[in-house]
Amino acid sequence: MNERYLCARILIIASYGVMSMSLAGPFAPAAGQPSSTAIPFDSPAIAGWADSVVSLTRGPINIANPGLGVASFGTGANALGPAGTDTTKVVSLGDGGAITLQFQKPIRDDAGADLAVYENGFADNFIELAFVEVSSNGIDFFRFPAVSLTPTVAQVGAFGSLDPTDLDNLAGKYRVGFGTPFDLSTLANVSPLLDVFNVPFVRIVDVVGSVNPSFGTTDSQGRLINDPFPTAFASGGFDLDGVAALHVVPEAGTFAFSALVMGFAAALSLRRAIRR
Ligand SMILES: [Ca+2]
Numbered sequence: 562m563n564e565r566y567l568c569a570r571i572l573i574i575a576s577y578g579v580m581s582m583s584l585a586g587p588f589a590p591a592a593g594q595p596s597s598t599a600i601p602f603d604s605p606a607i608a609g610w611a612d613s614v615v616s617l618t619r620g621p622i623n624i625a626n627p628g629l630g631v632a633s634f635g636t637g638a639n640a641l642g643p644a645g646t647d648t649t650k651v652v653s654l655g656d657g658g659a660i661t662l663q664f665q666k667p668i669r670d671d672a673g674a675d676l677a678v679y680e681n682g683f684a685d686n687f688i689e690l691a692f693v694e695v696s697s698n699g700i701d702f703f704r705f706p707a708v709s710l711t712p713t714v715a716q717v718g719a720f721g722s723l724d725p726t727d728l729d730n731l732a733g734k735y736r737v738g739f740g741t742p743f744d745l746s747t748l749a750n751v752s753p754l755l756d757v758f759n760v761p762f763v764r765i766v767d768v769v770g771s772v773n774p775s776f777g778t779t780d781s782q783g784r785l786i787n788d789p790f791p792t793a794f795a796s797g798g799f800d801l802d803g804v805a806a807l808h809v810v811p812e813a814g815t816f817a818f819s820a821l822v823m824g825f826a827a828a829l830s831l832r833r834a835i836r837r
């Protein structure tokens with residue numbers, strides 16, 4: 562190996578290093594990597610799962626060709642209860658499709674992430690995205706401020722790949738079995754109609770990944786979101802596995818019971834005081 566060749570090799574390796582550094586985005590990396598925010602489906606932090614489907618509106622399998630029909634894979638019930646590692650127990654939303662779920666114990670804001678959304682991607686870069694919206698009253702929904710820094714020069718195809726470090730506040734960032742976390746404090750002052758301490762409703766809305774502005778959807782900063790497109794099959798669009806609540810409003814029964822215990826303790830100390 563001569564010196565010139567060695568120099569060239571070092572230069573190539575160094576520039577590759579710079580290139581890969583500049584390619585990685587600013588957001589959390591894939592599940593299992595240091596500083597990933599992924600929440601495993603069996604995490605002890607999970608306090609509950611969605612209990613019922615309020616509505617399900619499937620989107621077309623290809624919004625650019627609506628004659629092909631809507632997505633049909635799975636049922637709404639597949640989005641209820643715990644998520645897991647079965648990539649087939651999901652509901653496919655189709656382009657721009659949406660599902661609204663209800664939690665018996667409303668989700669509440671507390672330290673860190675408050676809910677997590679699970680998709681069925683079978684690899685770290687095989688990502689399909691959705692917006693997440695929450696509501697206190699079931700009528701007015703508020704969207705987490707999604708960010709996508711994926712370049713939009715070339716369309717990501719049906720089996721194309723995305724880099725999770727380019728994505729923030731978008732469900733589906735992590736592979737099957739790992740939830741994308743959302744923090745209600747992000748929406749704390751967005752509207753008087755949203756009480757972040759009482760959120761029984763969560764809506765998941767498929768991102769239409771087309772980079773053609775007449776079909777595509779934009780993030781909170783007005784950028785088109787490049788996401789696998791078209792996905793013209795029955796299982797097209799975001800495939801929802803489940804939504805976990807990490808912080809919930811304590812049940813009324815718990816309050817009543819604590820009040821009863823406190824009342825009993827007060828009565829007991831009062832009796833003792835009278836005796837003395
Ligand atoms: Ca929080």
Ligand SMILES: [Ca+2]
Nearest residue numbers: 681682689800
């Ligand atoms: Ca999927």
Ligand SMILES: [Ca+2]
Nearest residue numbers: 768769770798
């Ligand atoms: Ca999509």
